[in-house]
Amino acid sequence: MSLDQPKTNFTGGAVGQSVPKVDSLEKVQGRAEYIADLYRPGMLHGAILASPYPHARIRGYDLTEALAAPGVVAIITGDDVGEGRMGAFIKDEHAIAKGKVLYVGEPVAAVAARTEQEARAACRLIRVDYEELPAILSPEEGLEEGAAILHEMLADYIKVFDAGSEGNLCSRTELSEGNVEGAWAGCDVIVEGEYTTQPQAHVSMEPCGALAEVDANGRVTLWSANQSVFRVQANVCESLSLPMSKLRSLTPRVGAGFGNKMEPHIQPITVALAIKAKRPVKLILTREEDFEMVRARHPFKVRMKTGAKKDGTLVARHCEVLVDCGAFADDSPGVMGYALLMCGGPYRIPHMKAEGRLVYTNKLRFGAFRGFGNPQVLFAGEQQIDQIAERIGMDPFAIRRKNMVREGDRWFVGPEIASNGLAGCLDAVEQAANLPRADGSARNFGLAVTAHISGLLGTGAIVKMLEDGTISLNTGATDIGQGSDTVLAQICAEELKLPFDQVAVASPDTDGSPYNWGTTASRVTYTTGRAVKAAAKKVVDQAMEQAAEMLDCDVDDMELREGGRIGKVGSNSDVTFAQISGRAHWAVGGPLVGSETLVFDQPTHDPKRAIALGLPFPRIGVFSFAALGVDVDIDEVSGQVSVREAWSAADVGRAINPKLVEVQLHGGFVQGLGYSLYEEMVWDGPRLANPSLMDYKVPTMRDVPDAIHTYIIEDPDPTGPFGAKGAGEIGLNAAPGALANAVAQATGFRHHHLPLTGERVLNGMLAAEKT
Amino acid sequence: MAKKMLHSLTLNGEEVEVASAPDATLLETLREDLRVLSSKRGCNQGVCGACTVIIDGKPVRSCLTLTARCEGRDVRTVEGLSDDRILNALQKHMVEAGGVQCGFCTGGMLMSARNLLAEVPRPSRDAVKSALSGNICRCTGYRTIVDAVCGAAEELAQ
Numbered sequence: 001m002s003l004d005q006p007k008t009n010f011t012g013g014a015v016g017q018s019v020p021k022v023d024s025l026e027k028v029q030g031r032a033e034y035i036a037d038l039y040r041p042g043m044l045h046g047a048i049l050a051s052p053y054p055h056a057r058i059r060g061y062d063l064t065e066a067l068a069a070p071g072v073v074a075i076i077t078g079d080d081v082g083e084g085r086m087g088a089f090i091k092d093e094h095a096i097a098k099g100k101v102l103y104v105g106e107p108v109a110a111v112a113a114r115t116e117q118e119a120r121a122a123c124r125l126i127r128v129d130y131e132e133l134p135a136i137l138s139p140e141e142g143l144e145e146g147a148a149i150l151h152e153m154l155a156d157y158i159k160v161f162d163a164g165s166e167g168n169l170c171s172r173t174e175l176s177e178g179n180v181e182g183a184w185a186g187c188d189v190i191v192e193g194e195y196t197t198q199p200q201a202h203v204s205m206e207p208c209g210a211l212a213e214v215d216a217n218g219r220v221t222l223w224s225a226n227q228s229v230f231r232v233q234a235n236v237c238e239s240l241s242l243p244m245s246k247l248r249s250l251t252p253r254v255g256a257g258f259g260n261k262m263e264p265h266i267q268p269i270t271v272a273l274a275i276k277a278k279r280p281v282k283l284i285l286t287r288e289e290d291f292e293m294v295r296a297r298h299p300f301k302v303r304m305k306t307g308a309k310k311d312g313t314l315v316a317r318h319c320e321v322l323v324d325c326g327a328f329a330d331d332s333p334g335v336m337g338y339a340l341l342m343c344g345g346p347y348r349i350p351h352m353k354a355e356g357r358l359v360y361t362n363k364l365r366f367g368a369f370r371g372f373g374n375p376q377v378l379f380a381g382e383q384q385i386d387q388i389a390e391r392i393g394m395d396p397f398a399i400r401r402k403n404m405v406r407e408g409d410r411w412f413v414g415p416e417i418a419s420n421g422l423a424g425c426l427d428a429v430e431q432a433a434n435l436p437r438a439d440g441s442a443r444n445f446g447l448a449v450t451a452h453i454s455g456l457l458g459t460g461a462i463v464k465m466l467e468d469g470t471i472s473l474n475t476g477a478t479d480i481g482q483g484s485d486t487v488l489a490q491i492c493a494e495e496l497k498l499p500f501d502q503v504a505v506a507s508p509d510t511d512g513s514p515y516n517w518g519t520t521a522s523r524v525t526y527t528t529g530r531a532v533k534a535a536a537k538k539v540v541d542q543a544m545e546q547a548a549e550m551l552d553c554d555v556d557d558m559e560l561r562e563g564g565r566i567g568k569v570g571s572n573s574d575v576t577f578a579q580i581s582g583r584a585h586w587a588v589g590g591p592l593v594g595s596e597t598l599v600f601d602q603p604t605h606d607p608k609r610a611i612a613l614g615l616p617f618p619r620i621g622v623f624s625f626a627a628l629g630v631d632v633d634i635d636e637v638s639g640q641v642s643v644r645e646a647w648s649a650a651d652v653g654r655a656i657n658p659k660l661v662e663v664q665l666h667g668g669f670v671q672g673l674g675y676s677l678y679e680e681m682v683w684d685g686p687r688l689a690n691p692s693l694m695d696y697k698v699p700t701m702r703d704v705p706d707a708i709h710t711y712i713i714e715d716p717d718p719t720g721p722f723g724a725k726g727a728g729e730i731g732l733n734a735a736p737g738a739l740a741n742a743v744a745q746a747t748g749f750r751h752h753h754l755p756l757t758g759e760r761v762l763n764g765m766l767a768a769e770k771t
Numbered sequence: 772m773a774k775k776m777l778h779s780l781t782l783n784g785e786e787v788e789v790a791s792a793p794d795a796t797l798l799e800t801l802r803e804d805l806r807v808l809s810s811k812r813g814c815n816q817g818v819c820g821a822c823t824v825i826i827d828g829k830p831v832r833s834c835l836t837l838t839a840r841c842e843g844r845d846v847r848t849v850e851g852l853s854d855d856r857i858l859n860a861l862q863k864h865m866v867e868a869g870g871v872q873c874g875f876c877t878g879g880m881l882m883s884a885r886n887l888l889a890e891v892p893r894p895s896r897d898a899v900k901s902a903l904s905g906n907i908c909r910c911t912g913y914r915t916i917v918d919a920v921c922g923a924a925e926e927l928a929q
Contacts, residue, residue: 020866027874028862030809030849034875037808115803205813205821205875205909255811255875256910287814481873481910659869666912667872693818693907701900701913708914 014490014500015722018659021486022505023253023479032253035209035225036284043211044073044112046273046283047119048266049126050293051101051108054135054362054686055148058099058108062127066111069125071118074277077109081272084241086234088263089616090170090329091158092151093365095239095268101130102150102327103364104687105292110269112277116284135686139301139322139359142168150327150360161616163333170325170358171333173614175340175413178351183316187307191387195304195380197736197754199324199681200297200674202369203698206255207290210270213280220247220271225254227262227478228518229508235264236271247271249510257480258671259368262520263330265294291691295367296681298335299324300376304343306384312394314385314403316351319343319377323358326365332358335366337616339373341604344412345381346422346451346625347403352412362686368520370671374452374733379754382448382737386744396447396741397430400627404449407715414606415453415621419725421651421715422449425627428649428711433629437644443631446742448734454526454726455622455719460514460597461531463492463539467585469564469577471496471539474506476513477528482728483660484524490656491529491721495536497562498577514597522726523600525656526622529721531596538594546580546589622717624725626650628669628734632742639762641677641743643704649711653725658712665710665731672735674699678755780841782807783851791838798822798833801848809849809878813907820906823879824848830886849878857888860927864919872910880906884920893924 026032061077078098085091097108109126113119134148141147147168151157154165163171184190210224220242226232229249237244254261266283274281285293301322307315321339325332340354389399405411407420426449433445464472473492479485489503496503506513516528540560547566548555551573559569567574585591602621605612629647634640648665655661678697682689690696716723736754744750749764775790782805791800798815801807801824810833813821817835824833825847852858861884865871870880880903887894887902894902899920900913908916 018869020869021871023874024866024871025862027871027877028849028865028881029853030878032874033808034811036802036812039806203907203909205819205873205907206811207813253874256873258909284812287816287819481875483872663869663872663911663915666914667910668912670912671909692816693814694816698907698909699913700904700907701917702904704913706896706900706914706917708912 015494015656018657019486019490019500021483022489023485034206034253034255035211035223038211038223038252038282040211040213040280043280043282044114044277045116045119046110046112046270046281047116047123048107048269048289049109049123051097051104051106053101053130053132054104055133056101056130057133058097058101059129059131061109066122066125069118069122071114072111072122073279074112074273075109076272076276080276081239082241084239085157086238086264087329088331089160089333090163090165091238093239093328095272103362105364106327107266107269107293110273112273112281135362136168137361137363137686139324139361142359142361150362161333162614164614168360170329170360171336171614172357173337173340174355175610175612175615176353177412177610180316180318180351180353183351184307187315188310189388189391190305190307191384192305193380193752195302195752197300197376197379199299199366200369200679201291201681201696202258202260202296204256204258204260207285207287208261208265208294209284210267211280211282212271212274214274214278218246220274221250222247222267222271223250223252224267225261226251227257227480227520228516229476229478229510230515231263231518232267233510236268239268240272251478251508254478254480257519258370259520260294262368262518287693288691291696292364292688295330295365297369298332298366298373298376302377302380304380304384306388308388310392312389312392312399312402314347314349317344317349319354321356321377323356324363324366325358325360326363327360328365330365330367332366333616335368335373339377341413342374343377343381345378346405346449348405348409363683370668370729371732372521372729374450375672375675375736378448378450378733379736379740382734383740383750386741397426400449401426410606410609411623413604413610413612415604416602417623418719419653419715419717420623420625421713422625422627424713424715425625425649425651428713429627429629429647432647432709444634444742444746446630446738446740446745447627448737448741449627450730450733451623451625452522452726452730452733453620453622454522454624455600455602456521456523456527456617456620457517458597458599459516459528459531461528461535461595462514463535463594465539465543465577465581465592467581469581470502471498472504472506473532474513475528475532476508476516477524478508478519480519482664483657484519487525487656487660488528488532491532492536494722495533496540497560498564514595522624522728522730525724526720526726527600529724530719531598533721534596535594538596539592542592542594543577543580546584547575550575550580550583622719622725624650624652624727624730626730626734628738630738630742632739632746634743634746634761638758639765640758641739641756641761643673645705645707647709648731649713650727650730651713651715652727653717653720654714654723655712656722656724661712661727662710664727666708668729668731669708669735670699670704672732673704676736676739676754676756678757680755776839778838778842780843781845783847793839795838796834797824797836797838797841800838801833807848807850811875811878813875820883821876821879823882823906825882825886830883849881855885857927858885860923861885861920864922868915868919868922870911870916870919876906876908880908880916888924888927893928896921
């Protein structure tokens with residue numbers, strides 16, 4: 001067989017077809033290039049010296065021995081970077097530790113040498129004079145009177161929202177609607193509880209890395225593993241005080257992200273090294289460094305109270321969260337604000353109050369991770385919905401149907417809900433899960449539902465018709481493996497009625513691509529897809545005008561035909577894109593280029609219905625919905641939970657590529673399964689105790705059930721490209737809630753702490769027997 | 772630093788000579804000295820499987836294998852099996868079944884799967900999951916990879 005050509009035995013419209021990903025062939029042939037696979041002439045290798053202390057002042061460095069070590073070309077420390085600070089919400093982070101270290105594992109110095117081994121060896125010869133300071137290892141400690149302060153200059157940092165920062169309080173957010181305090185008296189059932197969730201590591205299979213070089217004019221070219229070449233550019237330039245025009249940010253293929261590669265990792269350090277060494281420098285983290293140095297999912301403490309009428313009508317919910325920020329703000333204010341926005345779940349609850357405090361601690365930064373705070377609050381919220389249902393004798397499906405938000409409703413605080421396929425998701429899961437097990441035994445069933453946004457921030461697209469009538473699409477959206485290059489090309493092809501394989505997708509490049517905030521927040525298909533569709537439409541319009549002139553007709557009589565032709569309505573005569581584009585390039589009108597940029601502009605907050613303080617996202621919206629059912633087995637001796645079967649239904653508006661949606665649902669569920677049942681980053685005092693794949697377990701093939709059933713529900717969003725909404729995170733969100741509900745059904749014990757380890761579940765079973 | 776020694780081995784069907792330190796791993800040698808890049812450094816600890824290569828017909832973690840121990844042996848990576856009937860079928864089915872997402876695990880996954888199908892032409896789904904449980908994928912949830920391996924096995928058996 002030949003593997004030279006992708007399978008493209010279809011013509012015309014590509015939307016709705018499960019075409020193989022455009023990067024599949026190079027990946028199965030081992031030809032895809034990731035950051036570690038790039039080499040440049042004269043390139044050096046970098047390595048990082050990490051802080052051994054959680055909190056210490058840096059009194060000085062002795063680099064004498066290290067500089068004399070074999071192969072060493074340059075060393076940078078905090079002394080080599082200026083006063084610039086970066087950060088998505090609060091600019092609190094230097095390129096490398098400067099003056100102080102704030103967590104074990106924080107980069108303190110970096111070496112560029114001929115080989116990675118030489119660079120690592122030289123790092124061990126760097127002497128740093130530290131003055132230890134008291135370490136803050138929990139949010140509670142951070143808020144104590146007289147606690148050691150991590151960021152003495154916090155008041156002076158640039159903040160992009162009203163953070164309310166003070167002491168070690170990084171930010172606070174308060175959202176409310178209705179009158180929660182007054183509502184409890186009218187409730188027949190009230191459940192309340194405190195819940196904790198653990199830190200989870202992203203474990204993208206590709207560790208973070210970067211490669212930087214400086215040209216003769218001092219302009220930097222930077223390749224890195226990233227989720228946004230534009231956020232890389234902004235972070236490097238802010239932290240190194242470079243004009244953005246002096247840095248070009250590019251991307252090779254990226255070995256997944258899940259949030260870990262959205263904001264900076266070691267790009268600023270790599271650039272500083274390349275500037276100092278005056279040679280290209282590549283720096284690739286080890287797996288251990290990737291665990292200790294980059295970021296992880298936030299541990300949450302959630303206090304939640306929910307009240308309902310005896311007919312199951314939800315009345316009120318109060319949710320308070322205390323969130324460990326780690327050493328730098330990073331995406332944390334956004335994660336907490338989003339968690340509070342989502343803490344009511346996809347329900348009509350007239351009286352809602354959500355409050356959160358985010359506290360700096362001497363741990364690595366916590367940040368964006370698939371779900372973005374939603375899984376943590378749903379772990380509490382979806383259990384409380386089941387508890388209310390149990391108390392009033394209602395079915396878990398029925399109580400959710402009764403209370404779910406509807407099309408035309410507003411989400412908590414104010415965003416519009418323009419489409420909602422949750423009812424279809426519940427139907428799909430209920431029908432399938434109601435069937436008995438093959439062996440006739442009773443199911444240990446758990447259900448949870450969720451919603452997630454897909455509209456956020458700025459994006460763009462440039463569609464160029466090449467001379468021969470084929471298409472080049474450039475969006476600046478990094479495909480991290482999930483398939484956005486493919487999906488965006490499908491949207492473009494559909495709008496142009498061209499075979500999908502005639503659209504080439506350009507690799508993101510800050511020089512040549514339109515702005516794209518990033519591959520994050522389940523936003524690319526919806527937000528960037530909108531720009532692609534609009535830009536392609538502009539090319540069609542230009543081609544129509546050309547064709548009208550060529551056929552000597554009125555432009556209003558022109559129609560776009562399959563396969564790149566434009567003709568007169570009711571006539572066989574037409575012209576091809578090649579003829580049109582040739583004319584445009586060489587004779588009349590100029591080359592056909594359509595471009596579109598947009599920023600998502602629907603307000604999050606409706607001041608008439610809600611009070612919002614410290615809301616980090618002023619404009620957010622477009623909701624996808626999902627329902628997840630699970631059936632578990634519990635080992636009576638070990639307490640270990642295993643998933644026998646799962647049903648994941650998601651309303652994604654319109655599945656541009658159904659196979660890729662399915663894989664998002666599979667992959668999201670399995671990452672959520674690991675999070676719910678055993679994944680946990682464990683700190684031994686100030687030090688991460690399990691920064692390796694030997695000690696941090698992620699699901700393997702043997703740990704996941706074969707029977708993960710997915711159901712795609714399509715309730716098109718009126719603003720989405722062909723109706724599409726996001727699909728990237730929604731498959732993970734509901735996993736902890738659904739699994740906790742299944743364990744409660746099986747054992748009679750409600751768990752308030754993640755993960756649901758065998759030990760916890762066994763103790764719960766023993767406790768349930770006693771009562 | 773220990774002195775480098777010259778080693779000769781067969782890489783993807785060609786005799787190669789490479790100078791490497793006594794503690795150099797095959798993964799380092801493949802990537803840094805020979806620029807054969809399909810084997811990835813995912814953990815450098817033998818857990819993730821992204822560096823899996825085939826040595827004398829058996830899948831091996833190249834990050835745990837010293838280059839010095841590969842003297843005279845036959846080393847194969849994805850690049851060197853482009854005419855391999857089993858690998859071709861696996862590649863085709865991985866593409867079509869959606870078994871490829873970020874792709875970082877794919878090379879190693881294919882090496883393990885190729886070995887499985889060479890030894891067990893029609894494995895059950897459970898047998899596939901056992902054989903590939905040492906190759907971690909964080910993207911797909913594994914289902915589509917199992918589908919691809921079973922699909923390839925079926926096609927090869929016809």
